[in-house]
Amino acid sequence: MSQAYDVYNDRCPTRMVLDRIADKWAVLILDRLQDGPVRFNHLRRDIHGISQKVLSQTLKKIERDGLVSRTVYATVPVTVEYALTPLGRTLTETVRTLAHWAEKNMDAVLAAQQAYDAATAPPR
Structure with a gap:
């Protein structure tokens, strides 16, 4: 029986x-995984600005939620x-x-931010 x-x-x-x-990190990770399995270090290289710690924490959370699977290969060093x-x-x-x-609409967002800032700036 499904709960409401x-x-x-x-x-x-x-x-x-x-x-x-x-x-944002979960969105970027999930987007990167759409084309197939990806190794941990490859994700870290692809997603600029994410630390190893944040990547690991985010992957654990979305794995717990059932969104990603983790496979460990017994290589030296271990491949995940x-x-x-x-x-x-x-x-x-x-x-x-x-x-x-976000990529497609960034110019419009920046223009809206500038217009808002100009309209709400305190008078000089």
């Missing part, structure tokens, strides 16, 4: 999931690879749209 969830209720567990998938799970794949289109919306 309400994202507008502050005690609803969906808030935790929304918080996770709205995180991440891939989207079937549940994670349900976010593919949404994540890609969100991540690349």
